[in-house]
Amino acid sequence: MPPAEPGGLHVIEFRDVGKRFADGTVGLESLSLTAREGEITALVGPSGCGKTTSLRTVNRMVEPTSGSVHLDGRDVADADPAQLRLGIGYVIQQAGLFPHRRVIDNVATVPVLQGLSRREARSRAAAVLERVGLDGALAQRWPAQLSGGQQQRVGVARALAGDAPVLLMDEPFSAVDPVVRVELQDELLRLQAELGKTILFVTHDIDEAIRLGDRVAVLRVGGRLAQFAPPAELLAHPADGFVTEFVGRDRGYRRLGFVEAGALPLVDLPTRRDGGADPPGEWTVLLDGAERPVAWLAPDGGRHDLGSVYTTDAGDGVQEGAGTLRGALDAALSSPARCGVAVDAEGRYRGGVAADDVLALLEREPAR
Numbered sequence: 001m002p003p004a005e006p007g008g009l010h011v012i013e014f015r016d017v018g019k020r021f022a023d024g025t026v027g028l029e030s031l032s033l034t035a036r037e038g039e040i041t042a043l044v045g046p047s048g049c050g051k052t053t054s055l056r057t058v059n060r061m062v063e064p065t066s067g068s069v070h071l072d073g074r075d076v077a078d079a080d081p082a083q084l085r086l087g088i089g090y091v092i093q094q095a096g097l098f099p100h101r102r103v104i105d106n107v108a109t110v111p112v113l114q115g116l117s118r119r120e121a122r123s124r125a126a127a128v129l130e131r132v133g134l135d136g137a138l139a140q141r142w143p144a145q146l147s148g149g150q151q152q153r154v155g156v157a158r159a160l161a162g163d164a165p166v167l168l169m170d171e172p173f174s175a176v177d178p179v180v181r182v183e184l185q186d187e188l189l190r191l192q193a194e195l196g197k198t199i200l201f202v203t204h205d206i207d208e209a210i211r212l213g214d215r216v217a218v219l220r221v222g223g224r225l226a227q228f229a230p231p232a233e234l235l236a237h238p239a240d241g242f243v244t245e246f247v248g249r250d251r252g253y254r255r256l257g258f259v260e261a262g263a264l265p266l267v268d269l270p271t272r273r274d275g276g277a278d279p280p281g282e283w284t285v286l287l288d289g290a291e292r293p294v295a296w297l298a299p300d301g302g303r304h305d306l307g308s309v310y311t312t313d314a315g316d317g318v319q320e321g322a323g324t325l326r327g328a329l330d331a332a333l334s335s336p337a338r339c340g341v342a343v344d345a346e347g348r349y350r351g352g353v354a355a356d357d358v359l360a361l362l363e364r365e366p367a368r
């Protein structure tokens with residue numbers, strides 16, 4: 001991540017931002033926060049704490065009644081709203097696609113507004129659709145002819161098509177089922193690793209905030225910051241009872257997902273390259289021709305599922321728990337052989353992971 005100073009390029013700075021709506025409702029009391037360049041800053045908090053309101057002060061869909069919002073060091077109040085929005089991608093829940101425009105033209109919207117010809121804009125839109133993993137055949141469909149997950153991908157593509165350095169994402173994945181949601185999260189992390197945008201990501205889901213955020217801002221009602229910290233720090237040291245409760249259960253275990261398992265020893269396991277007729281007599285890992293583990297063979301020869309496989313190194317892709325103590329412990333605990341199977345980034349067998357070794361590494365961690 002590039003370093004960033006407050007007031008630097010593509011930094012979003014909230015300075016004591018307050019919003020009192022016309023009916024007297026206080027949406028934000030006083031929010032001060034700096035979202036750094038090239039990072040995902042997740043805003044999370046209970047319903048009504050002002051997440052959406054704060055996001056919308058950045059692109060001036062909401063005007064603060066006190067304080068100011070600065071983008072690239074400039075007060076957004078001094079910018080022309082239409083110009084400002086062309087430089088800020090915006091993704092909302094349920095994608096917010098224009099129902100009467102085909103997918104390709106939804107995505108081409110901002111490039112057209114930026115002055116590209118329709119043809120150029122469509123060719124850029126097609127490239128971005130491919131980038132977010134959408135089949136080109138879908139480009140000519142109407143939004144209503146897509147699944148919820150596909151619509152969200154189009155929403156992300158539309159926000160990326162203008163090539164804006166800043167993205168505002170307001171609960172973009174909350175309307176899809178949990179499996180698709182994780183896919184979309186992975187996709188966003190993959191894209192972000194390539195693109196390095198400055199992203200403000202609103203969610204009410206602490207797990208999503210922890211998974212996606214380089215830093216997580218936990219808000220209380222009134223848009224007041226309860227804590228602003230990287231996920232591992234939030235899990236290890238919640239600032240107070242409110243954050244502890246909001247972060248929820250199992251935080252000690254979840255924190256292991258941020259602790260690298262670099263020094264974890266791998267143990268040698270018996271392996272076989274074919275199922276064979278004779279029982280192996282001990283738990284044995286069955287490998288395919290490319291050295292990838294496919295199953296456990298029980299001492300009596302019965303085949304069993306591998307359980308979670310521990311990937312020693314994340315490689316280029318995004319894999320949950322790869323290279324962390326959480327991934328290693330989960331592999332050990334979910335294995336029928338009481339020992340997890342470890343693979344490299346290409347999925348080739350590397351060795352076994354023993355729960356005892358994970359715990360021994362934890363013992364050596366500095367006191368918290």
Ligand SMILES: Nc1ncnc2c1ncn2[C@@H]1O[C@H](COP(=O)(O)OP(=O)(O)OP(=O)(O)O)[C@@H](O)[C@H]1O
Nearest residue numbers: 021025026027046047048049050051052053054204
């Ligand atoms: N246009 C408006 N007029 C009056 N009150 C509003 C308006 N928009 C938002 N509010 C109020 O401001 C507060 C903050 O709303 P906001 O939508 O920012 O919360 P949120 O944290 O995004 O909530 P949720 O997670 O439920 O979407 C709420 O009390 C809400 O009712």
